[in-house]
Amino acid sequence: VINDKIRGKNYHPQKEYTKKYGNATVKIYCPPIFTLTSGKRFGVNFAKLYLRSFCSATRHVVEKKGIKPDAFYGHFIYPAGLTAATIGKINTTAAFFAYGESSMDCFSGMGIGEIREILKTVNGVVSVSSSNRKDLVDHGIILSEKIGVFPNAINTKTFFVQDKYEVRRTLNFSDQDFIVAFVGHFSNRKGSQRLSSALDMVGGIKSIFIGKGQEEPNCDGILFKGALNHEQINQYLNAADVFVLPTLAEGCCNAIIEAMACGLPIISSDMPFNDDILDKRNSIRVDPHSVEEIANAIQFLRDNPEIRNKMSTASLEKAKTLGINERAIKITQFIRERSGF
Incomplete structure (x- = not known):
């Protein structure tokens, strides 16, 4: 699973740790990476620069640790989904991403054409709504048959009826x-x-x-x-x-x-x-x-x-x-x- 959990600070130290989720043990890697604001300044496209930085850091962990998954999964399109698609193609491994964004503004720094090209080899998309699926199809980003709709879910241990x-x-x-x-x-x-x-x-x-x-x-x-x-x-x-x-x-x-x-x-x-x-x-x-x-x-x-x-x-x-x-x-x-x- 690839997730952009490192926004908000300019630099993040290397971290590696494990967490228990029920009977499962999850290994978590947080490689060093610079976060950058979106948009263009001085002729530099910071959205693309950050994507390259994020993708490079993720690839480094995958290669250094010898990680050989059955599939790569990116949470949200930018940067994790684009990274999952890129690394999946390099490693000839299945790639997926979740599309839960509230709008298509996430594409503004990249351009639809480039996003289509990067994502054309993904195996599937987890969309949180039928509306989101329609957005992807209408913009020609993903074929409809590759998209499954899975609305967000509730943790019933946290949210339940009380008197x-x-x-x-x-x-x-x-x-x-x-x-x-x-x-x-x-x-x-x-x-x-x-x-x-x-x-x-x-x-x-x-x-x-x-x-x-x-x-x-x-x-x-x-x-x-x-x-x-x-x-x-x-x-x-x-x-x-x-x-x-x-x-x-x-x-x-x-x-x-x-x-x-x-x-x-x-x-x-x-x-x-x-x-x-x-x-x-x-x-x-x-x-x-x-x-x-x-x-x-x-x-x-x-x-x-x-x-x-x-x-x-x-x-x-x-x-x-x-x-x-x-x-x-x-x-x-x-x-x-x-x-x-």
């Missing part, structure tokens, strides 16, 4: 309040301020905003606003009546499926990236740009508890199909089949 009223008492929230939850970066893409405006439009609603960023919500009735450790989010979701995320772009949104695992009805975007996880039974789909549509959906669920309860049940039913272990089994089978094992 709402016990949780509210623990957090010192009122049993009488109608509470909306939001999880995501406080940004235009995620829609934190659009939701904030919608809540003020409805009035009398309490809210939980989990995240951070420049576009902080400022509506009346905020019970909590700020970042939490991932393990803490479940408790706050279980205190809510509905989850709202008017997002503009996603691959497949983890925050939505985690809220579903807590039994929350969902109000989110009507755009195609949500099609694999949301339907009329468990969600209200809205134009994510429209504050009025967001407000109307919130008011409708507040005023219709029977419908809210049915949608809660539907969210739990859908969440049961999105277990992390089941997803891993399906992806492993896909890789085996596409590799010819």
